[in-house]
Amino acid sequence: MWRRVASLSPMISSSSPSRSLARNQAAFGLNIRESFATEISKPEEGAKSPFITFVLGGPGSGKGTQCEKIVETFGLTHLSAGDLLRREIAMHTKNGDMILNLIKDGKIVPSEVTVKLLQKELESSNSSKFLIDGFPRTEENRVAFERIVGADPDVVLFFDCPEEEMVKRVLNRNQGRVDDNITTIKKRLKIFEALNRPVIDYYKNKGKLYTINAVGTVDDIFKQVLPIFTPFEEQLKQSRHVNPKSPLVENSS
Ligand SMILES: Nc1ncnc2c1ncn2[C@@H]1O[C@H](COP(=O)(O)OP(=O)(O)OP(=O)(O)O)[C@@H](O)[C@H]1O
Ligand SMILES: O=c1ccn([C@@H]2O[C@H](COP(=O)(O)O)[C@@H](O)[C@H]2O)c(=O)[nH]1
Numbered sequence: 021m022w023r024r025v026a027s028l029s030p031m032i033s034s035s036s037p038s039r040s041l042a043r044n045q046a047a048f049g050l051n052i053r054e055s056f057a058t059e060i061s062k063p064e065e066g067a068k069s070p071f072i073t074f075v076l077g078g079p080g081s082g083k084g085t086q087c088e089k090i091v092e093t094f095g096l097t098h099l100s101a102g103d104l105l106r107r108e109i110a111m112h113t114k115n116g117d118m119i120l121n122l123i124k125d126g127k128i129v130p131s132e133v134t135v136k137l138l139q140k141e142l143e144s145s146n147s148s149k150f151l152i153d154g155f156p157r158t159e160e161n162r163v164a165f166e167r168i169v170g171a172d173p174d175v176v177l178f179f180d181c182p183e184e185e186m187v188k189r190v191l192n193r194n195q196g197r198v199d200d201n202i203t204t205i206k207k208r209l210k211i212f213e214a215l216n217r218p219v220i221d222y223y224k225n226k227g228k229l230y231t232i233n234a235v236g237t238v239d240d241i242f243k244q245v246l247p248i249f250t251p252f253e254e255q256l257k258q259s260r261h262v263n264p265k266s267p268l269v270e271n272s273s
């Protein structure tokens with residue numbers, strides 16, 4: 021579905037993003053002029069663009085939980101950026117130790133690393149509809165994805181949750197994550213406000229953002245998610261659905 025078309029370096033021009041954003045990113049150890057040579061992919065000639073949903077929200081806002089329900093119902097392929105990074109740690113790849121140290125500290129992994137992991141998953145998948153969970157974390161991530169992968173999201177979900185609820189959920193999560201402790205959570209919340217808010221605002225201005233009140237039961241929250249995908253039903257139907265219970269599966273009789 022995808023083909024590599026060019027290499028890119030440097031990735032970000034000096035004119036974007038804004039100076040205040042640059043200061044924010046620098047404060048959290050990011051280098052907005054980070055330049056790297058990498059491959060740009062584009063959907064193959066004649067192929068339909070994939071349907072991409074970005075799933076945003078603070079730590080513990082319920083992104084992963086709601087993604088599971090979206091997958092069950094609509095058959096999108098779930099790509100969690102955090103899970104891909106944790107897999108690198110578990111597999112002791114060359115970036116594993118660096119990723120572990122950043123995650124422990126609640127910091128953002130360089131765009132090149134995360135975008136390449138996502139790109140690999142997108143390119144090797146037979147699916148044409150994706151839920152990209154926990155990405156982009158920063159404006160730099162967003163620009164890197166657009167330029168390297170060559171795709172824009174169709175939908176951006178933002179799970180809006182008060183900090184104290186997020187902290188409570190993360191501390192009760194019990195999945196053995198190295199970043200589920202109060203010290204790291206405080207850092208992640210700060211980084212979320214400073215670096216992810218501008219991304220949320222960007223998609224709001226583009227009319228692509230759907231804000232969901234993430235307080236309530238999992239099912240109540242999903243009731244807000246369901247109608248967001250209704251206008252895309254036809255588009256989502258055109259690709260194969262993995263779940264036979266999906267309301268979007270065409271009747272085979
Ligand atoms: N609506 C909800 N009410 C109460 N608990 C919830 C709700 N949704 C999810 N949880 C629980 O909160 C915890 C965090 O949820 P989840 O892992 O889905 O969040 P997340 O946004 O993916 O977090 P992270 O960014 O840290 O990966 C989990 O233990 C999950 O079971
Ligand atoms: O695009 C990304 C996604 C994640 N990270 C790092 O991983 C942790 C955990 O991410 P979750 O989405 O909460 O699973 C996050 O705090 C970052 O340290 C990243 O750098 N870039």
Ligand SMILES: [Mg+2]
Nearest residue numbers: 083084102154
């Ligand atoms: Mg998650």
